[in-house]
Amino acid sequence: MSNKAGSFLWNLRQFSTLVPTGKTVRLCPLGFCRPKIVHPNWNLRNLPLSGFDDRMRSSVRHLLQGMCVFKSGNDGFLTEGVGTTAVLMVDRLCGPRRLSLDSKPPLVSVGSSGNGLKKVNFHHEVFSEDVLTKETKPTPTDSRKLSQECSSLSDVLDMFSKAPTFPSSNYFTAMWTIAKRMSEDQMRFEKHLMFSHPAFHQLCEHMMREAKIMRYNHLLFSLHAIVKLGIPQNTLLVQTLLRVIQERINECDEKCLSVLSTLIDAMEPCKNVHVLRAGLSILVDQQIWKIDRVFTLQAVMKCIGKDAPVALKKKLEMKALRKLDRFSVLNSQHMFGVLAAMNHRSVILLNECSRVVIDNIHGCPFKILVSILQSCKELQYRNVALFKGIADYVATTFDIWKLKQVLFLLILFENIGFHPPGLMDLFLKKVIEEPEFLNMQSIVSVLHVYSSLNHVYECQNREQFLGVMASALTACLPHISSENLLNAVWSFCLMNYFPLAPVNQLLQKDVISELLASDDMERNVHKLRLLETCLELDDTPYHKPIDLPLPQLPRMPQYQHVKVAQVLSSLLGGDRFFSENVQLPHDYHVDFEIRMNTDRTQVLPFSDVDAASTDIQRVAVLCVPRSAYCLGLSHPRGFLAKKMQHLNIMGFHVILVNNWEMDRLDMEEAATLLKTKIYLGEALPAAGVNLQST
Known part of the structure; x- marks a missing residue:
């Protein structure tokens, strides 16, 4: 019995050299199982016979049951019985391999040695660095070399079909x-040829x-690369790749965080993308203070999106x-753009970045300017x-820009409410010189910008x-x-200009x-009523009323200006x-509304005067917000x-x-x-400059 035990221990000592690593599973904070590589010291002299751990028992059990291959399963490994007494546990890939398009060759072939112990013969498909030699390794093919050698997508697939190498990611x-x-x-x-190529489905497998x-x-x-190549996301x-990325998300280092953030940002919303984004948010929350590169930080901030917790947004802002x-x-x-993607308004960050942008504005690309605005x-x-x-830079370099x-x-400036007079003057002169630039959509946009900013x-x-714009619009009427x-x-009306042909066609x-009958009926009625008012009050060559009666719109609730009313009551008596x-x-x-004498030196009680009297001056006080x-x-x-112009025509002196x-x-101070x-003498200019700065 002792001879059998000694023989068994000798064989086991020889076998121990074939098992370089074992595998344990550690549960990470994110709730995903992350494999942890352990390199044990397989020296049986240091281990008592009664102290074999679970890893040793597992190896002994596999000696009797079969061979364990690298293919992962739910329980860590899947076993494929091949009727042998040898085992090879592969924890990670250490080198490239060649794959067959038709079949999967065995990783290990087993023979018998003369001393009675099963002998393992390793082919070049085995990945352990301990058994691979330079002569057995295939020449690795990286994506850069492939992209240089090939000129089309089909060429890459042809290369794959001739001699596929690991990893397949290089081909994509x-x-x-x-x-x-x-x-x-x-x-x-090329994408059409790619999808129809016979090797494409094999590459996907x-x-x-x-x-x-x-x-x-x-x-x-x-x-x-797969997403950018247009492979449908529901395939x-x-x-499958999304699920694997979820399971292995704890393997993210800083570079992977940047790539993963860019990837999620490029994908359409779906359940797996949503789960992956949530996992990334948790991972970022744990590793935020370890991020070193600014580019990675910005990619992560942009990816977590507007729905991220406010606390996480604050942490990212502090970082x-x-x-x-x-x-x-x-x-x-x-x-x-990063802060806009987060929907997080950090004034300190924006102010500092604005200073840098202003100091380095020359040479700034058009896309960056658009993104900033x-x-x-x-x-x-x-x-x-x-x-x-930005406006001064574009005006200075006006000749290098397309109209x-x-x-x-200019449309973006109008959306913000910013009025760049120098740039608008240059653009206006260019439109006069090159009216062929104008098409239907640009005509509407130009008129909207110049009327809205009152330029x-x-x-x-x-x-x-205005004549050039009216002629261009008339040409587009059919x-x-x-x-x-x-x-x-409507834009022409705001600029006090009424081209006959467009107005005639509009009033049909x-x-x-x-x-x-449109969905935006209320807005249309509002503009039509303004047109009707302009035709009645302004000096226009067109005096035909609108034939169809316009519906009455519900009056908007008026804001109560309590403080102004109190000040007027105290000031006027x-x-x-x-x-x-x-x-x-x-x-x-x-x-x-206030009624005064014509010299605007005395305020008159409402009950004592008639609004139609020519001996009084009606004063309209308009309380306006910043957006006006x-x-x-x-x-x-x-x-x-x-509105100020029309109130002037109706006999009012306007105060803003x-x-x-x-x-x-x-x-x-408000009363002063x-x-x-x-009161006249201390009042600001009004009526005659109704469209100028007040």
């Missing part, structure tokens, strides 16, 4: 690298089979503030110095510009939609009926000297300017009271301010 990455060099039409044709053993960064790069390949001294110019430019609008971030810097690009920037009244070429026609004519019964919330003809409304002015200026925007100024003044506006 190489195909995406090649596709990026193609035009859209060529890429569309190899990719799914290798997903659990290839390096995590290769897995991420390959899925990113088994994409969903970004700590890295401010390492921000490059590009980092500062991209920070606007769009992000400022979404974040409601108003930095006049930043907007002025479409400048127009798009043409300060322009020397006003009549020439194929213009009713909505675009209304928008264009069928056009009016179509506008009243009681409530009987002014009227509040006065509704006027043509759907106009004023917050307060151009950003950072006292320059009224289009509708407010038009800024809501935000009244809120920060005490009662005495209103006194200087109401």
Whole structure:
């Protein structure tokens, strides 16, 4: 019995050299199982016979049951009985391998040695570094080499079909690298050939089979390439890779965090993407202070999205503030879009990045300028110095920009409410010189921008510009939609210009009926009523009324300006000297009306005077928000300017009271301010400059 035991221990000692590693599973904080590689010391002299651990017992058990291969399963490994007495446990991939397109060759072949112990003969498909030699390793093929040697997607698939190598991710990455060099039409044709190639489905099968053993960064790069190549997201390949990435998310290092964030941002929403985004948020929350690269930090911030917890957004903001001294110019430019993607308005970050952008504005690409302006609008971030810097840069380099690009920037400025007079003058002159640039959509956009920002009244070429725009609009009348026609004519009305042909076509019964039947009926009625008012009050060559009766719109609830009413009561001597919330003809409304003598030196009681008398001056007090002015200026925007003009025609002297100024003044200061506006001699210029800065 002792001889058998000694023989068994000798054989076991020899076998121990064939088992380089064991595998244990550690449960990570995210709730995913992460394999942990353990390198035990297999020296039986240091282990008592009674102290074999579970790993040794597992190995002995496999000596009797069969061979364990590298294919992962739910329990860690799947066993395939091959009727042998040898075992090889492979924990990770240490080298490339060749795969057959038709069958899966065995990893190990077993023979018999002369001493009675089963002998293991390793082929080049085995991955352990302990048994691989330079002569048995195939030449690795990386994605960069593939992309250089191949000129089309089909060439890469041909290379795969001839001699496939591990990992399959290299082929997908190489195909995406090649596709990026193609035009859209060529890429569309190449994708069609790719999907019909006989090796494509085999490559997808190899990719799914290798997903659990290839390096995590290769897995991420390959899925990113697969998505960019247009492989549908609901396919088994994409969903399988998403599940494997979820299971192995704890293998993320900083580089993988950046790639994973970019990948999630590029994918369409689905259940697996949602779960992966949630897992990434948890992982980022744990590793946020370990992130070193600013680029990785920004990619993560952009990926977690608007639905991330506020606490996590605050942590990311603090991390970004700590890295401010390492921000490059590009980092500062991209920070606007990152914060907009998070829907997190960090004024400190935005101010610092704005300073860097202004100092390095020359050479800034068009896409970056667009991203900055769009992000400022979404974040409601108003930095006049930043907007002025961008406008001045574009005006200085005006000749290098396309007119479409400048127009798009002007549209973004209008959305923000910023008025760049120098840039708008240059664009206006260019439109006069090159009217062929104008198409139907650009005509509507140009008219909207210039009327909304109330610019043409300060322009020397006003009549020439409006004539060019009217001629361009008239040429588009045969194929213009009713909505675009209304928008264009409404913009002309705000600029006090009435081209006959467009107005005639707009007032046709069928056009009016179509506008009243649209989904945005209330907005259309509002614009039609303004047109009707302009035709009645303004000096126009067109005096034909609108044939169809326009529906009455419900009156909007009026804001009660309590502080202004108190100040007027104290200043004028009681409530009987002014009227509040006065509704006027043509759907106009004023917050307060005061009646004074013609010299505007004395306020008259409402009950003692007649509004139709020629011996009185009616004063309209309008309480206006910031949005009624151009950003950072006292320059009224289009509708407010038009309303002031029409109130002047109706016999009113208009006074503008800024809501935000009244809120920060005490009662005495507010009374002094209103006194200087109401009484002549201390009042601001009004009536004659109804469309100018007040």
